[in-house]
């Protein structure tokens with residue numbers, strides 16, 4: 413029976429793939445007013461601006477490839493049942509080949525019907541852009557399949573369940589600034605070790621092993637420590 417290794421990843425794990433983070437210098441929220449482009453009110457106020465913001469992020473994603481940190485999570489599946497909880501809306505964990513991925517804040521390469529949110533559509537290179545005029549096959553308007561600020565985080569209960577069953581918990585590349593994602597480490601069993609890989613780590617409880625390195629280097633160190641030599 414493999415031990416359960418649960419990961420909580422943020423924008424920092426994709427930084428070395430060339431995807432801009434939110435709160436670092438030069439981050440997305442320096443160039444875009446977050447409440448205009450990523451909140452429910454902003455979408456109601458100016459849907460065209462929100463569609464454009466996510467169209468730009470989808471275009472940036474097309475050239476992005478998983479980096480060594482994403483691949484290290486796949487390698488750890490040799491010795492652990494790895495569960496990836498991510499705040500990221502990019503598909504780099506999928507492209508890397510991780511087996512279990514839970515998106516807390518939605519998925520950039522998906523859109524959904526506004527009146528029927530259960531109708532979710534996968535976008536691709538040929539169908540990358542959405543606009544307020546876009547219609548699905550039923551003639552209904554669509555929106556980015558993203559959890560905007562001011563909206564509920566539907567997958568949080570499942571994420572809490574995963575964290576509460578973790579034998580090992582690893583936080584990678586997040587400023588721990590946004591809830592409820594930032595609360596996950598508090599559900600980890602007291603007997604399970606927690607690692608936090610981030611070059612500029614946010615304050616965390618003393619029990620957390622902080623590896624103040626970029627994700628690719630920090631994950632390489634962690635694989636060395638966690639690999640099971642048979």
Ligand code: APR
Nearest residue numbers: 422423424427433434435499585586587588590612626627
């Ligand atoms: N390797 C690892 N971590 C890195 C790297 C790197 N190469 N470069 C930057 N970081 C770290 C930063 O130090 C910071 O702690 O990544 C973190 C990025 O923090 P944020 O930009 O706040 O991203 P994140 O924590 O994922 O934001 C959470 O906020 O705006 C919302 O929905 C959005 O999901 C996002 C949420």
